[in-house]
Amino acid sequence: MSLHMSALANAHLPDEQTSAFARDVVVGLSDQPKRLSPKYFYDAAGSELFEQITRLPEYYPTRTELGILRDRGADIAAIIPEKAALIEFGAGATTKVRLLLQSCTFSAYVPVDISGEFLNAQAEALRQDFPALTVHPVTADFTTSFKLPDAIKDLPKVGFFPGSTIGNFEPHEAYRFLRSAREILGVGALMIVGVDLEKDERVLHAAYNDAxxxxxxxxxxxLVRANRELGGNFDVSAFVHRAIYNREQHRIEMHLIAKKPQTVRLLGTSLHFRAGESIHTENSYKYSIERFAALARSSSWTVRSVWTDAAKMFSVQALVAEA
Known part of the structure; x- marks a missing residue:
């Protein structure tokens, strides 16, 4: 066992979730190049900050996707089978799914997320607002295989994966997720996916470096979260946010850059940073219509319909699971 894993094993950690966070932080910051998983953005403070991001004038994805779902609701409804069950992968705030439920007739809704308490609260609110809809929350990691409720076994299946979250996956991860979703939903199922599109780099830069x-x-x-939950001593003011567009990889990269040489203590481990050294925190891949269609085909889906805004900034795509 390496030094940093030994320190981690001896740390007194209160629960499995904190243990996973601790393990991933120590391992990620001991790697070269350093990295942290974007899944740890979303503590209470991070979730609130992301909600603020979605309302920023520079940040186009959320309002553009909402506009497509609102404006093309009738077109989406036209391809939904009768009495279908809607399965949302990574169910969060219900704003987008409510637009879909208002436009389309579903007999059941299955929100899937790892946070059971949040999921059940959202499910109860939807039951109140859509009394004809049966809601079956499933607490699971939506990126892995999970079992759908027996109650929807014989219903046509429609997956829902909004928010351009597909772009946060590495291409091989996106392929694996789409293959897993196809296995879960079954041959012939539909999948409604939000896909952010390639565009002027200045627009992308502004969206991830807001004024x-x-x-x-x-x-x-x-870093604030690592200090609070893991007893770290990061000087947060000694790091700066940087988001750049990697033209070759078709992706926005988010980094935290050390402004000076420093040593951080965390869980008994010393983590050394050079001036200018990066912690890579997130990728957000941008697709052309053609490149996403190729990804879908490689994972046994066919693109049936593509809806975009007038400026072709964002797309909502309907996929069909092939045999």
């Missing part, structure tokens, strides 16, 4: 600095606070909150 108000909210995205910077969101990124730096990873």
């Amino acid at each position: 108000a600095g909210v995205t910077a606070r969101f990124n730096l909150n990873l």
